[in-house]
Amino acid sequence: MTIENGKVVIHAVHERDAEAFWKKLELGREEPCFVCGFPVTSKSFGAIGVCKGKVVVCCDNGRCFMSFRDKIKTEEKVNEER
Numbered sequence: 565m566t567i568e569n570g571k572v573v574i575h576a577v578h579e580r581d582a583e584a585f586w587k588k589l590e591l592g593r594e595e596p597c598f599v600c601g602f603p604v605t606s607k608s609f610g611a612i613g614v615c616k617g618k619v620v621v622c623c624d625n626g627r628c629f630m631s632f633r634d635k636i637k638t639e640e641k642v643n644e645e646r
């Protein structure tokens with residue numbers, strides 16, 4: 565993190581920031597990947613989303629990342645139909 569002209573510029577999600585973010589969402593030390601169920605930590609997650617008001621995480625596998633959003637959409641649709 566650097567400060568340019570009084571603005572804080574975040575170049576990338578720093579490991580510590582990611583961990584703080586993870587804790588803020590009240591996630592456990594390990595959360596199952598929403599797509600494949602693989603245990604994901606604050607250091608290995610690929611994405612974070614919200615499904616039915618619950619925080620869900622995705623591992624850093626490219627395939628999971630691709631279907632992560634679709635799966636959230638599908639699940640939310642199922643919920644609406646009830």
Ligand SMILES: [Zn+2]
Pocket residue numbers: 597598599600601602622623624625628
């Ligand atoms: Zn996965």
